[in-house]
Amino acid sequence: MPLRTPVLDDRSYAQLRDELVARIPVFAPEWTDHNPSDPGITLLELFAFLGENLLYRFNQIPDATKVAFLDLLGIPMLPATPATGLVRFETKEPAGVLVEQHTRVLAGDVPFQTLREVTAWPIGARAAIRMPVTEELDRETLEYVGRAAAAVGASTTEIRAYRTSWGAYEPMKPGGDVLDPATSIDGTLYVALTSALPDLTALAGGRVTLGFVPESDVPTMQVRALDPCAGEGQAPPSPPMEWQVATVVPVAGAADPATADPIWRALDVVGDTTAGLTGPGVVELRLPADLSDIGVYVPADPEALGAGDQPPLVEDTELQRTIVAWLRVFRPGGGAIPAAESVVVNAAAVEQSVTSTAEFLGVGTGEPGQTRSLVHAGVLGDVVVDVEEQGRWVTWEHVDDFRASGIDDRHVVVDRESGAVSCGDGRRGRVWQVGERIRVRSYRSGGGAAGNVGPLAIKAAPDCPKATVVNDLPMRGGADAERLPDAMARIPAEFRTRDRAVTASDFRELAERAGVARAEVLPLFHPLTPHETAPGVVSVVVWPRVDVAHPTAPRPDRVLLDQVCRYLDCRRLVTTELHVIPPTYRRIAVSVGVTVLPGHGAEAVRRWVERVLRQLLAPLPPYGPAGRGWPLGRRVFAPELEAAALQVEGVEYLTPSPMPGSGCLVGIRLAEETAPGVWSEPLSRSIDLEAWEVPELVAVTVVQGEALPPGQVVDPPTPTGPAVPVRSPLEVC
Structure with a gap:
């Protein structure tokens, strides 16, 4: 039985008027004219009207009372959360510039502050890996490879040919700038330190901070399942990593001193907030106290340059002139460094706070x-x-x-x-x-959503005039403080969950409170074995509020998945294995042929039909069949889409068109992508989704007349002859 709001006084205007008139003979028996024309009756009716309005307000609960309820229940309103990210400093001071903790940096009027102290040196960084060469080489390149192989005393069949691949320098360029050491020949990430200054003795014994941001894209739930939520206070141990710097001293005892490899000297890791290069953060390295043997190694035999255990070959002569030292990092016990989205020097973590x-x-x-x-x-x-x-x-x-x-x-x-x-x-x-x-x-x-600024937005460091600052990646994680209506709506969930995740609804409500637009729970579901029941496993599928790269099919990045993971970890049962995973999309296309009623604009009707279909199949609230996005695993049924299209004002009917492989006439053609660019129309006119899938509407085509094949885009009309521009007439004074 639903709880009903108590009504303290439910008398209406008519009841108040009749009650007042009934009291006239008791208090004023000489008053005998009770008709509406009597002035006294008019005053009683006015009083009844005002009384009804007062009773209406009397039955309302003011905001002050709601706040008092929240205080009595001990439910505080959620505060704003700050945006965080990495910035890098640049300076031309030979001795470097000390950027103290809590140094202000500004993105317009939005203040940020550094979370740790960092020394900005007059150096830059370029990351590289050795990418294996698999394609067939031309004759000149084969000759060069043969000479390089002979210089190191090996045949062309024994060597591992590579090309130097640079990346993680412009993370926001189209297509990204990801550098994946796992695809290299040695699983090693190399970092070239660059500088325009000839003398870097001031760096001797100093600390160099390298900012590392792993690839944020999580393509599938299987990839995410390899890194489950560890549990509150049970973060997985950081995998070992070895940082080294190249010297100009060749290895002693080489068979051919002219082609000997350089000595790599180990560096001390003073601080690491990346958990062994598994998350975004800063690695702080201490350089040797003596830099006399640190530099760019050049073997005596020029044919051996870049071979063996030397730093990667640099073919860009401009970049080659600026490199002053080489660093590298690898896993001593095996395994590759994660793919990097950004690798910068003089990096510092910042937070939108004061x-x-x-x-x-x-x-x-x-x-x-x-x-x-x-x-x-x-x-x-x-x-x-x-x-x-x-x-x-x-x-x-x-x-x-x-x-x-x-x-x-x-x-x-x-x-x-x-x-x-x-x-x-x-x-x-x-x-x-x-x-x-x-x-x-x-x-x-x-804190607040204003802190979610884009790349290159942080440009001012008023407390550090000898250095400049910039953010290569956008700031993430900022959210405004909770509003009172939202806090009131949260009270039932607070009583159900009591800040612990036990049932499926608990996981969903708590995950959505952690900053996502939508969350769905799959009990007894393991992403690596989706068709088998997994006791003790709970998988939570989350959608971000905004995804500029995929607006119709938003995908959470690694930062958001980790954020939800940390929030749920301290609230789940200790026996529950938790996975926070991205949604899995099934790519579909819809094509509609409409007949427009006379008097309606065909183009407007066409656009409204397209909008209605997109909203029906959208994964985020407030769209979808029930306002929470398209449900997980619900099949996409063509007649359901037809019913939605027919609700658009101006649509007379959907134009029948023959369905391939069947004699049926249909108004909507539905297809799924079986291969890149290949669309298949099911004869059942429905696409059955797995329990963890939602549709991604890749293409929707609405035309007058018969529907086009799904996935086919309507091209603009082309002129019959070649296009020739005509200049504007000259103005004559």
Whole structure:
């Protein structure tokens, strides 16, 4: 039985009027004219009208009451989340520039700050791999390969021919700039350090930070299944990696000193936020204290250049002149480095936030549950709160709630959305005593969708005038604070999930709260064995809110998948194996032939039919058959599409056309792509999807008359003869 909203007073205007008129003989028996023409009756009717309006407002729950309900239930409104990403600094100072932690960088009026200290050196970086050569070579190239093979003492059948492939330098260029060491001949990623300065002695013993962003595209759920959610506090161990720098000293004892390989010296990894180059972040390397033997190795025999264990061959003479050193990284125990979308030097992680320091909150009163407000709302991370107790400052611990707090526990709770700091009530958490001063040493605030700026948007570093800054990739992850209507709508879900993921609806609601447009749950489903039941496994399919590259079939990137994974990991059962995977699309095409009613514009009707079909088959809310996107596994049935097209005003009927392979006449032709550019029309006029699939409408063609073959695009009419331009007439004064 559904819960019904209680009505405190449901009397209508007529009931109020009749009740007032019925009281006239009791209070004013001399009043005998009760007709509508009587002025007194008019005043009673006016009072009844105003009373009905007051009762209507009386039955409404104001926003202030809703906020009070949220406070009583202990359900805080969700704060804004900050956008994050990587930036790189550039400088011409020979001694480098120190960029301190919390340095401001700006994308217009949107502030960001660096999360760690970094030294910007006057160097650049270009990443490369050795790509194997598989195509047939021309005669001149074969001769060059033969000479290079002879120089290293091998035959052409024993060598592994390669070409130097550069990438991860312009990640936003069309088609991407991904560099995959797994496809190279040695599984190694090489980084050439470049500089316009002849002397780099200032780098001796210094720290060089390399920003690494793995390929964000996750093409299939099988690829994602190789990296399941590890669990809260159970992040998988970082795979080992070895960083080395090339010297100009040849290896001792070589059979031919003229073709000897250089010595590679190991580098110390001071810091690594990439978890062994498995995620986006920064790797901090310490260079040797003596750089006298660091440089570009050139063998005595020019035919051996780039062969053996030397750095890759550089054919671009301009780039070759700027290279000052070579770095490389590989897995010591085997395995390849993940595909890289961006590899830059002088990199720093930034966040759309501002750090505030030294705020005086007030003086304690001894009352339970005292609250003090910070200057800035939208608090991020922990807040460092100090309380002066008997002449000395004591740091109080920042906790999520007071449920586990004891009487003497010095705990504070922060409402991140409003910036309110509260103490306990004396039973759960100590209270601020009379006269005790309260201060905040530091906290971060900010966030919002405004931080999701595009590439090259961050261009200003006002606190660092000797360096420039730029972001090669867009900032991601920013979201605005929750609105009150959304918070109210979340209350039933809060009572169902209680912030833990057990049922399928729990996983779906919590995943959508983590920042995705839509989430669907597949219980007992493992992406690597989709046709078998997998006990204890839960797979969550997620769709991003926006995907500029695939607007009709949005796909989440690796960053979003990891974000949902982390959010669900701490809320699932410890016995549940969790996979957060991208959607799997089945590519389909639809072709419609319409007959337009007289008096309606054919072009407008055609466009409306196309829009209705696209919205019906769309994967994201508020579209789809039920407003949540096309359901997983629901078959695409041509008659259902016909019914949607016939609802468009101006469509008289769908023009019948013969269906290939059948004598039936149909109004809509439906096909699926069986091979690139090859479309197959099923005789059943339906496309059955797997339980984990949704349709991707690749092409929809709407024409007057008979429908065209699905997938065929209507070309614009071409002129009958060659096109010749005509100049505008000259103006004569």
